[in-house]
Amino acid sequence: MKKLLTIIVPISIFLSASLSSPAFAEEDHQQEIHLTDVQLQQADIEVATIIKQAMSSPFYAPGEIKANGYTSYYVSPRVESVVLKRHAILGERVTVGQPLVTLFSEDVAQAQANYRVTYADWQRVKDLTSDTVSDKQKLNAQTQYIAAMSRLKAYGLTDEAIVFLRKNNNALLGEYTLTAIREGAVLSDDFHQGQRVGAGMTIMVLTDESQLWVEARLPPTQNIHLPVGTVAKIMLAEQKYQATVIQSAHTIDVKTRTRVVRLLVDNPEDKLHAGMFVDVAFADALSEPIVAVPQNALIRGADGDWQVFIEHETGEFQALEVELGQVLVKQNNNEQANYQEVFGLEEGTKVVVNGAFFIASQAAKSGFSAHNH
Numbered sequence: 060m061k062k063l064l065t066i067i068v069p070i071s072i073f074l075s076a077s078l079s080s081p082a083f084a085e086e087d088h089q090q091e092i093h094l095t096d097v098q099l100q101q102a103d104i105e106v107a108t109i110i111k112q113a114m115s116s117p118f119y120a121p122g123e124i125k126a127n128g129y130t131s132y133y134v135s136p137r138v139e140s141v142v143l144k145r146h147a148i149l150g151e152r153v154t155v156g157q158p159l160v161t162l163f164s165e166d167v168a169q170a171q172a173n174y175r176v177t178y179a180d181w182q183r184v185k186d187l188t189s190d191t192v193s194d195k196q197k198l199n200a201q202t203q204y205i206a207a208m209s210r211l212k213a214y215g216l217t218d219e220a221i222v223f224l225r226k227n228n229n230a231l232l233g234e235y236t237l238t239a240i241r242e243g244a245v246l247s248d249d250f251h252q253g254q255r256v257g258a259g260m261t262i263m264v265l266t267d268e269s270q271l272w273v274e275a276r277l278p279p280t281q282n283i284h285l286p287v288g289t290v291a292k293i294m295l296a297e298q299k300y301q302a303t304v305i306q307s308a309h310t311i312d313v314k315t316r317t318r319v320v321r322l323l324v325d326n327p328e329d330k331l332h333a334g335m336f337v338d339v340a341f342a343d344a345l346s347e348p349i350v351a352v353p354q355n356a357l358i359r360g361a362d363g364d365w366q367v368f369i370e371h372e373t374g375e376f377q378a379l380e381v382e383l384g385q386v387l388v389k390q391n392n393n394e395q396a397n398y399q400e401v402f403g404l405e406e407g408t409k410v411v412v413n414g415a416f417f418i419a420s421q422a423a424k425s426g427f428s429a430h431n432h
Contacts, residue, residue, distance in 0.1 A: 092368075092376045092422050101318050105413035106370050110406055111145060111350055113340030114387040118283075120320075122275040122293070122339040123332050124264040132241055134263035135256075137214050140164040142254045143234065146318060147263070154219075155241045156223075159263055160250070161236045167214050168233030173223055174207040175423055176405060243267045246333060266333070271326050273302055275339040276317035283343050285320055292340040295331070300324050302339070318357050342388040350405075351387050351398040356412045358419050367404065368411040368418050376418050379404070 107119060140162035148157045181204035184192050209222055211415070215237045224230060243265040250262040274295055277283075289304040302322035311318055322339070324331065352367060360366045366384055368376045384400030404410070 062427070075147075078366055079295075081215050090377055091371070092418055092425070094374045094376070094418070094421065096135050098376065098417075099420070102414045102417035104411060104417070105161050106409050109350060109352065109408050109410050111348035112389065113348050114351055114389055114400075115384060116345055117340050117342050117388050118281070120275040120277050120281075120339045120341065121409065122273045122322075122337045122348055124324075124333055124335040125272040126246055126333045127270050130241070130243070130270065131246075131264060131266040132243065133239055133261045134239075134284075135259055135261050136162055136164070136237070138164050138166045140167070140257050142250055142256060143251050144234075144246065144252060144264070145250075147239075147245050147248070149245055151245050152243070153245065153265065154242050155239055155395040157239045158236050159239055160429075161234060162256075163233045164214075166232065166233070167211075167235050169215075170207065170210045170214060171232045173201070174204075174211055174221070175225060175228065177204040180204070190249075193197050239265060241265065241267065266364060268326055268329060268332065271324055271331055271333065272305075273322040273324050273337065273339060274339075275320045275322065277320060278282045279311050279316060279318055281318070283341070285341065291322060293322070293331075294338040294340065295335060298330065300326075300331070315352055345387075345414060349384075349387075349400055350402075351384075351389075351400045352410055353403070354386075354397050354399050356415055356427055357381075357383075357399060358415045359400075367401070368415050370409040370411065378419075378422070 073316050076101065091320060091321045094102075097102075104420040118272055124375075141164070144161045145159075145163070147153050147157065153159065179201070181200045181394050184197055184200045187197075208221060211224075212218075214235065216224075216235050218236055244267075246264040247261075247267055248263050250256060285304050285307050287304055287306070291302050291304065293300040293302045302324040304320060305323045308319040308321075320339075356367050357365050358367070358377060360380065364380050366380045370376055381404050382402040384402060387398045387400055388397050389396045
């Protein structure tokens with residue numbers, strides 16, 4: 060009977076032979092992607108040395124677009140009147156001096172009549188000598204005239220309307236037209252022709268929509284400091300706008316139980332309008348610096364895991380798998396940039412922060428997976 064001979068080979072010898080084999084060496088060599096200087100320039104490859112940085116964690120709050128109260132104007136009669144005719148409609152953009160609405164008022168008619176009398180009286184006595192009229196009488200006539208003119212201006216009559224009144228004695232009394240004192244859009248026109256409106260009743264609202272307010276509502280438990288000048292992002296559908304904190308309430312709204320933070324947002328393309336609901340992204344500073352990379356540096360590997368490309372030498376790159384942490388925000392002056400916290404990446408490592416997709420595509424063309432654990 061033949062005996063079987065068993066030979067035990069130490070695994071270290073097997074591994075040593077395997078690692079030194081041409082096939083393994085070639086596989087390890089293929090992990091690196093080489094780019095020429097021309098490719099680096101064409102793809103705009105950008106490499107940065109990773110260091111721990113101070114970052115902020117974004118949080119979101121619901122918000123509503125509001126008319127800018129500092130550039131808005133409420134159009135209202137200063138005395139009880141009847142609406143005769145409208146000259147501007149909802150949504151219309153008006154210019155300074157443009158007629159908005161014509162009204163009639165018995166009080167305005169009386170004030171206009173009084174102005175005509177006092178103006179004529181003042182014109183009669185102002186050039187008379189002291190032998191004909193006393194200084195006291197002159198002063199009284201002048202005062203009465205100025206008071207009558209001031210009353211008309213207080214009622215909303217323009218200088219042009221007052222000049223027309225005194226030059227045309229046959230002009231009807233009682234009618235007057237309110238005009239726009241600033242440029243803007245008509246946000247509301249809550250009145251009808253023939254309607255009697257009271258003094259102080261708002262019949263139109265004008266606002267300059269080039270800059271609007273955003274009122275974000277934060278829960279009272281959100282204990283975060285948002286000083287004036289803090290930058291935030293306003294998100295409406297797919298659109299994003301940069302806004303700046305201008306006011307922060309120190310009290311809690313009794314109805315909504317929220318704290319209001321007011322922001323100012325530019326609206327150059329006129330896509331934002333009062334009444335729209337938006338999401339507001341703030342950033343809360345982290346207590347410790349962390350390792351993070353721009354989101355453009357991250358790319359999916361062939362197995363679906365996230366990876367970055369690290370640079371060993373100029374033009375030589377290798378993929379490195381990383382684990383993701385939280386999404387972060389880095390503040391640069393008045394701009395915010397999105398970063399991603401990563402684990403598995405040491406400080407001092409040179410990482411491709413722009414052009415990672417191009418490197419991955421070159422690796423795919425080479426017929427191997429740019430993958431390294």
